[in-house]
Amino acid sequence: MATSVISANLPPNIDPTKATMAYGNGALRRLNRELQDTENMLTRQKAVKALCDYLHDHEHVAAAIHEGIVVSLKSLLRDTDVTCRQLSTMCFYVISQHSVGREAILDTGTIEPLSALFEDAEDICRRNAHMAIEMLSEVPFGADGIVQAALVPKLIEKVKSEHDEIKEYILDTLHFCLIVNTQDALKAHGMEVFTSLLASNLATIRAKAARDIMDLSVPLDGKDKAVEVGTVPALIGLLGDNASAVRANAAGALSFIAVTTQGKYTALNADCVNPLLPLVNDPNSEVRVNALKVVTCLAEAPEGRKILTGHVEQIRQLESDEITNVRKHAEIAVRVITWRP
Amino acid sequence: MATALAQQPNEGNTYTFSSQPRAVPNRRKYRDQFAQQNSDEVPHHGNLMYDRRVIRGNTYSQHVLPAVAQPDPVEIQRQQEMRRRAMARKRAREQLRPKSPEAVEGRKHIDIQTELYLEELADRIEEADVQCQTDDFLDRPPSPLFVPAKSGEDKETQILDNELFNFDIEVKPILEVLVGKTIEQSLLEVCGEEELANLRAQQRAFEELRNAELVEQQRLEEQDRRHREEKARRVQQQREVQEKERETANKIAARAFAQSYLADLVPSVFGTLAEHGYFYDPVERDVESGFLPWLVDAVNTDIDSSVRARALLDGLLREVIRDRHTAYRALETRIEQQRMAEEDRRAMVDPSAAAASETQSQPRDEDENDAMANLEATGAPGDAPDADADDSAAAKEAEDAGDADAEGEADGEGEADADGGDGEDEN
Numbered sequence: 178m179a180t181s182v183i184s185a186n187l188p189p190n191i192d193p194t195k196a197t198m199a200y201g202n203g204a205l206r207r208l209n210r211e212l213q214d215t216e217n218m219l220t221r222q223k224a225v226k227a228l229c230d231y232l233h234d235h236e237h238v239a240a241a242i243h244e245g246i247v248v249s250l251k252s253l254l255r256d257t258d259v260t261c262r263q264l265s266t267m268c269f270y271v272i273s274q275h276s277v278g279r280e281a282i283l284d285t286g287t288i289e290p291l292s293a294l295f296e297d298a299e300d301i302c303r304r305n306a307h308m309a310i311e312m313l314s315e316v317p318f319g320a321d322g323i324v325q326a327a328l329v330p331k332l333i334e335k336v337k338s339e340h341d342e343i344k345e346y347i348l349d350t351l352h353f354c355l356i357v358n359t360q361d362a363l364k365a366h367g368m369e370v371f372t373s374l375l376a377s378n379l380a381t382i383r384a385k386a387a388r389d390i391m392d393l394s395v396p397l398d399g400k401d402k403a404v405e406v407g408t409v410p411a412l413i414g415l416l417g418d419n420a421s422a423v424r425a426n427a428a429g430a431l432s433f434i435a436v437t438t439q440g441k442y443t444a445l446n447a448d449c450v451n452p453l454l455p456l457v458n459d460p461n462s463e464v465r466v467n468a469l470k471v472v473t474c475l476a477e478a479p480e481g482r483k484i485l486t487g488h489v490e491q492i493r494q495l496e497s498d499e500i501t502n503v504r505k506h507a508e509i510a511v512r513v514i515t516w517r518p
Numbered sequence: 519m520a521t522a523l524a525q526q527p528n529e530g531n532t533y534t535f536s537s538q539p540r541a542v543p544n545r546r547k548y549r550d551q552f553a554q555q556n557s558d559e560v561p562h563h564g565n566l567m568y569d570r571r572v573i574r575g576n577t578y579s580q581h582v583l584p585a586v587a588q589p590d591p592v593e594i595q596r597q598q599e600m601r602r603r604a605m606a607r608k609r610a611r612e613q614l615r616p617k618s619p620e621a622v623e624g625r626k627h628i629d630i631q632t633e634l635y636l637e638e639l640a641d642r643i644e645e646a647d648v649q650c651q652t653d654d655f656l657d658r659p660p661s662p663l664f665v666p667a668k669s670g671e672d673k674e675t676q677i678l679d680n681e682l683f684n685f686d687i688e689v690k691p692i693l694e695v696l697v698g699k700t701i702e703q704s705l706l707e708v709c710g711e712e713e714l715a716n717l718r719a720q721q722r723a724f725e726e727l728r729n730a731e732l733v734e735q736q737r738l739e740e741q742d743r744r745h746r747e748e749k750a751r752r753v754q755q756q757r758e759v760q761e762k763e764r765e766t767a768n769k770i771a772a773r774a775f776a777q778s779y780l781a782d783l784v785p786s787v788f789g790t791l792a793e794h795g796y797f798y799d800p801v802e803r804d805v806e807s808g809f810l811p812w813l814v815d816a817v818n819t820d821i822d823s824s825v826r827a828r829a830l831l832d833g834l835l836r837e838v839i840r841d842r843h844t845a846y847r848a849l850e851t852r853i854e855q856q857r858m859a860e861e862d863r864r865a866m867v868d869p870s871a872a873a874a875s876e877t878q879s880q881p882r883d884e885d886e887n888d889a890m891a892n893l894e895a896t897g898a899p900g901d902a903p904d905a906d907a908d909d910s911a912a913a914k915e916a917e918d919a920g921d922a923d924a925e926g927e928a929d930g931e932g933e934a935d936a937d938g939g940d941g942e943d944e945n
Binding site for chain 1: 703706707710714717721722726727729730732733734736737740741744
């Protein structure tokens, strides 16, 4: 028999944590108004939650920036409520996936309040903030903005103590920042920190730390610092790693360090050649290329050439590799090894 | 009893069970609430489900069976004691429970029904004549809600299925919207993530190329730098060698020059020294420095004395000449007067005096010659030119003779000249 009982439970299709959306163009206007509601925390929470899903559409991102949502979100970053903070950082992450969004974030100077959240007590807030910053750093002008905000020393300080998940984001951010500027990181003892991270349990962290070392050793100061800190033996230890990304980045970093005479001899004294030779036939092309570059650099030193002369045949086989880049660098390597004064 | 009998120790390890026959007890409809309390009277079933020796559940937490079949009398006594104590405690708790106050005099409390629907209270158990073999005793189910019998009239309307509300149809659009929205949202997010992943992959591929090229570039730079340094070093070395060679050549040349220079140094030094008179004849030097000045001095004094003597002689001569001059003047005037007197006389005597005068001139010459002769005789003006010549000769001599005394000489000479001049004028 039909009864007219109204259930106390809400229907399953309504999310009580989300604000209801106004129709069409009014949606963002209303959300923006609700975001600025300083009276009711619940309103803000609901609005920011709804916004978080709403922003996944590209068109909505542009419209939201036009509506001035970014400014409202920026003030929401300092909210006392954890949910507001973490959802607003999430919104920034979504916004920063788009070019217009990144520009808007830089224009409104949101980097500073976002970086203030690095100190937040809540893990999720910190994680989202780092995700947003990482996404921002992927383009050169974003990385430039981060470097100008002097976040690099702070990030290096953070990478020592953060959770592993957040460490990955920080290492990514630093990677992009280091392409722009390496001096700050070198001054903040970046090389020591990255070297200590090479001993991490997680393969991704090892790979990213090795990649950051590679970025850091692009200038001459970085190479000298790497030799001084003893990064080379740690990198050589990673050449036999199980993860191909780790091998590739470790070989890449070694190739940069081995450019200088000092770096070459440090690598040769640490017996770099033996673990390196199997990498020349690695299934991953990046590993092959980087290993070939290390071989090329080491072959410039007379001692290295003497050792490598016995393995020319192995490298010569790569001259018929299916990847152009590998072929090219194999030819260079063979030329350098067989060079006679 | 039955259970006790069952626990016969057996030689074999197989479990056997035996039980004495007994009457089926009177069964009740519901489980007796107090059955547990006097469970001793209730015979045990030979049901494996309740057999304590069959282990059920987790064997880790099993209770250990007593070692002996018969329970320990002390243990039994203790258990009874505990049970008694529990009863006493329960009783005491019941007494302590708050109760309604005692009834007033002449009244007494009775139990009445206060429920909404009254019913006869009877303790009589319904004896039904139904027999069935239940599987198991069930807990008594809760009494269903009592609904009193309906009164009044009933009206009915027949509504067939799907006539008013078809859930499937009604729910379809809503469900479609919901699913569509969810899928759209998730699709957007997945697309975004996929795009990011693609971008990252592309970026990684690019970085692979870029890093390799960067290393190559740096390697070449480094190589170039080393070559440059090497070249600079070589050039430097070469330059040093050249410098050294030049230095050596210079040294050799200097040495040769010095040797050749020094070779004729000694003779030239001696020559120059000899030229400059460092090697001299002592006798010659003595003559030059000691004798000659003395000689000059001596000559000077000699000449001085002769000059002085001549000056003196000049004075003497001048004196004499002046005297002679005055004497001649006087003589001349006397001669003139004589002649005048003669002429006056002649003029008075003859007119042919003219011829006479010519002849007379001769005698006057003769007179004059006579006078001259007189003068010469007295030692005479004719000497004066000689003296002059002597003077000049002496001066010339003095000039030739002395260098240093030339001035002194000149004074003397000047005087001598002046004297000589005077002498000539007067002549």
